[in-house]
Amino acid sequence: MRLLSITEAFCADRLLTEVEGLVEPGRDVVVSKVWADAAVGATGNWVDQQRRYKDWLDVKIDWKPIDQVAEGRNAIAHGLGSLTRRQLRSDVKTRAALKAAGIELVGDRLNLTETTLVRIAAICRETVLRVDAAVDGRPRGLAGVTAPIAP
Template sequence: MSITEAFCADRLLNEVEAEIAPYRTASLSQIWDSAAVAAVSTWSNQRQRYQDWLKISDIDWSYIEALAIARNAIVHGLGKLTRQQLQKRQSNVSKLQSIGISVVDDKVQVGDNELSAIAGRCISHIEAVDEKVSLRTR
């Protein structure tokens, strides 16, 4: 998931930087740096920037966005849904279940089979993003 996140963020920002050359002036550089950080701060923002900036709207982000819930629970909640995630517990549990991850007593359950499926889906997402960016018209 971390590799997928880094790839998608870098692919977006590198593509836009190549087009706008934001480092020509200090003021453009400051504006771009703020926009770039905000663009990749959440999966939702990233999805929206792919659409707004690169005109790519036909990538399915739903699996990755649901997987981010699991990742955040594991990393920030030590395997349990975080306090923030518990505020929308039912929605988050439903999203996790939709990708084959169960939640028991607010603990995210990820076994070997799920890990294998997750790896495959992350690879597929990276390939889809790379293909869409490579084939887009400017």
């Protein structure tokens, strides 16, 4: 759980830091208020973050591995180590995601081994590296917005 929380926090911070530098919220009270709301909305969950990376920065990476790890985290955080009622509603999809992340199930309960934890750590590390590289390698400016020509 902690590894994914760190990864999520890094991704949220990287997104907000990059966009904040473009938006410059300190220049105007209204912009500051709009930015404060947008920043909270952009980082509420993984889906929001992923959408904002694409919409705001035109950053597209494969989020699937970290989404699969998130299924495991959700079972730990919300199901005390067992699949939650929500996960059981989409049982086949949930089990497939966990299996792809290398997370074993015994019945509806997660069986976290050292090998599993090493794999999860690698997925989290790879996500951080990919996000960082994608943000560093993207064209400057907000997605779909061209910068005005300076006088």
